[in-house]
Amino acid sequence: MNLEHVARVADLNARYADAIDADRLEAWPDFFLDDGRYRITTAENVAQGLPLSIMYAASRAMLRDRVTALREANVYEGQRYRHLLGTPLITAVEAGGLRARTSFMVARVMRTGDTMLFATGCYEDRVVPDASGGARFVEKTVVLDSRQIDTLLAIPL
Amino acid sequence: MNMHTAMRQWPAEGLTRVPYWVYSDHALYGEEQERIFRGDTWTFLCMEAELPAAGSFRTSNLGDMPVVVTRDANGVIHAFENRCAHRGSLLCLKERGDAREIVCVYHNWTYDLTGKLTGVAFRRGIAGKGGMPSDCKPEAHAPRQLRIALFAGLVFGTLGGNTPPLEQYLGPDHVARIRRVMRAPARLIGGYSQIIPSNWKLYIENVKDSYHASLLHMFFTTFRLNRLSQKGGLVVSEAGGNHISYSMTQDVAGKEYEQAGLRSANDGYALEAPDMLLKNVDEFGDGIGLQILTVFPGFVLQQIRNCLAVRRVVPRGLDKTELVWTCFGFTTDDDALAELRLRQANLIGPAGFISMEDGAAAGFVQRGVAGAGDAVSLVEMGGSGTASEESRVSEAAVRGFWKDYRRHMGF
Numbered sequence: 144m145n146l147e148h149v150a151r152v153a154d155l156n157a158r159y160a161d162a163i164d165a166d167r168l169e170a171w172p173d174f175f176l177d178d179g180r181y182r183i184t185t186a187e188n189v190a191q192g193l194p195l196s197i198m199y200a201a202s203r204a205m206l207r208d209r210v211t212a213l214r215e216a217n218v219y220e221g222q223r224y225r226h227l228l229g230t231p232l233i234t235a236v237e238a239g240g241l242r243a244r245t246s247f248m249v250a251r252v253m254r255t256g257d258t259m260l261f262a263t264g265c266y267e268d269r270v271v272p273d274a275s276g277g278a279r280f281v282e283k284t285v286v287l288d289s290r291q292i293d294t295l296l297a298i299p300l
Numbered sequence: 301m302n303m304h305t306a307m308r309q310w311p312a313e314g315l316t317r318v319p320y321w322v323y324s325d326h327a328l329y330g331e332e333q334e335r336i337f338r339g340d341t342w343t344f345l346c347m348e349a350e351l352p353a354a355g356s357f358r359t360s361n362l363g364d365m366p367v368v369v370t371r372d373a374n375g376v377i378h379a380f381e382n383r384c385a386h387r388g389s390l391l392c393l394k395e396r397g398d399a400r401e402i403v404c405v406y407h408n409w410t411y412d413l414t415g416k417l418t419g420v421a422f423r424r425g426i427a428g429k430g431g432m433p434s435d436c437k438p439e440a441h442a443p444r445q446l447r448i449a450l451f452a453g454l455v456f457g458t459l460g461g462n463t464p465p466l467e468q469y470l471g472p473d474h475v476a477r478i479r480r481v482m483r484a485p486a487r488l489i490g491g492y493s494q495i496i497p498s499n500w501k502l503y504i505e506n507v508k509d510s511y512h513a514s515l516l517h518m519f520f521t522t523f524r525l526n527r528l529s530q531k532g533g534l535v536v537s538e539a540g541g542n543h544i545s546y547s548m549t550q551d552v553a554g555k556e557y558e559q560a561g562l563r564s565a566n567d568g569y570a571l572e573a574p575d576m577l578l579k580n581v582d583e584f585g586d587g588i589g590l591q592i593l594t595v596f597p598g599f600v601l602q603q604i605r606n607c608l609a610v611r612r613v614v615p616r617g618l619d620k621t622e623l624v625w626t627c628f629g630f631t632t633d634d635d636a637l638a639e640l641r642l643r644q645a646n647l648i649g650p651a652g653f654i655s656m657e658d659g660a661a662a663g664f665v666q667r668g669v670a671g672a673g674d675a676v677s678l679v680e681m682g683g684s685g686t687a688s689e690e691s692r693v694s695e696a697a698v699r700g701f702w703k704d705y706r707r708h709m710g711f
Binding site: 183184185187188191193194195196197198199200201202204205207208209211212215216217218219220290291292293294295296297 | 395488489490491492493494495496497516518519571572573574576577622627638642643645646649650651653656657659660663
């Protein structure tokens with residue numbers, strides 16, 4: 144086990160989750176490379192080999208479009224998330240970077256005060272060094288344990 | 301009409317008023333299950349593509365009644381109640397799979413893929429002791445068989461003795477419009493489900509409400525995917541419960557939104573990568589970019605550009621509904637079209653740019669009418685009738701739903 148690898152992924156995901164939980168969605172795309180991919184799917188789709196996503200961006204521009212839509216177009220009741228992340232499991236060390244799996248639980252807190260366990264699952268990440276010595280996602284797949292989403296999934300996971 | 305419905309009075313105005321008690325009456329919920337879902341209606345159960353081979357099964361629902369849909373060794377599709385003849389346990393505990401027979405886990409009673417009871421464990425006891433009396437006929441308690449009808453790759457089921465043949469129930473417009481979408485053998489691309497925090501009728505009303513589409517869903521409007529000024533139309537079946545709303549991809553100019561100064565006309569809003577999402581192929585060759593079709597009580601067939609899906613509206617209690625989405629393409633799709641469908645799937649579902657609001661909106665009504673008593677909602681856009689029309693600034697399809705609903709419920 145290489146603790147530096149674990150720390151690298153854990154730090155990236157910690158900052159990623161903090162940006163979402165603190166409603167700094169504008170910072171969210173910058174955790175990805177320009178051609179980075181982000182998607183949310185379910186364990187059931189993965190098990191069946193089916194490619195459908197609940198959210199899918201094939202570039203950082205598409206991620207920024209998602210943020211613009213959430214800020215300017217889409218209508219949803221006030222809510223925020225609280226992420227709890229597990230320890231990253233490094234699943235592969237590759238020439239260009241790392242592959243890692245990190246468990247998460249997300250509570251959703253509505254403006255009414257209603258709080259629920261909204262989503263559980265894992266991040267399947269491919270992390271690479273960026274030009275400034277930090278790390279970014281070249282691919283982040285959010286695999287939900289359940290096929291059911293309550294009401295809507297506006298804010299990314 | 302039983303005692304309960306007899307005590308209820310529909311407002312004298314008729315189809316233009318919907319009393320709020322229809323969303324909050326527990327007894328009514330149970331009556332709907334009997335008179336609508338287990339009555340003379342066709343419920344969409346699954347796609348044929350979900351039963352790819354002999355022995356395939358899929359669990360589904362007829363209202364809140366659990367159902368197993370199977371394909372037997374001869375390739376014939378069956379559906380039956382997912383309830384053991386013995387003690388009523390669920391027979392099938394998986395969403396989908398393959399089986400040669402179905403065995404109840406509780407006491408190992410077995411059924412063939414047609415739903416026929418074929419084995420009772422220890423029926424004659426052990427060593428002459430125990431077992432079931434010889435005059436007991438457990439077969440008489442077997443799970444109820446649904447009548448099945450297949451149409452364009454879709455599997456429908458009914459328990460009603462007087463449900464008309466499916467194509468007659470759909471009507472000629474729906475037959476043509478379903479065939480239009482199902483132009484080749486379907487290939488599944490995935491699915492998910494969405495919990496709607498409302499009565500099932502509020503969700504299906506939302507789907508039939510062509511008036512809200514470009515007012516609630518601002519994404520749609522701003523990118524000219526569906527302005528009500530686009531050429532299109534609204535088709536309502538004769539009985540009222542089936543509808544089609546469609547529009548062409550071309551905008552026929554029109555500045556109605558801007559002039560009205562509505563929230564949804566925000567022209568300052570631009571996408572960085574619109575082609576990644578909005579580029580589409582006219583795969584049906586008729587210029588129709590959007591077609592939303594419903595069949596009473598709870599089936600939706602959706603074509604939004606190249607994003608195709610079926611949705612099952614499953615009541616899960618008075619104020620909870622499960623919406624089961626299944627997205628598909630065709631076995632003839634090339635890689636580019638397959639990728640296009642996956643990108644356009646961003647438009648739909650619980651995170652959909654143009655659909656994420658729907659589940660919440662139905663919930664807003666459910667919460668809003670909590671203390672409404674005998675108050676009623678107004679359904680008067682486009683007048684008081686249920687005729688098909690060109691304008692989608694109309695609630696004709698919503699009125700059509702209530703027309704059919706009242707007929708089934710005896711209101």
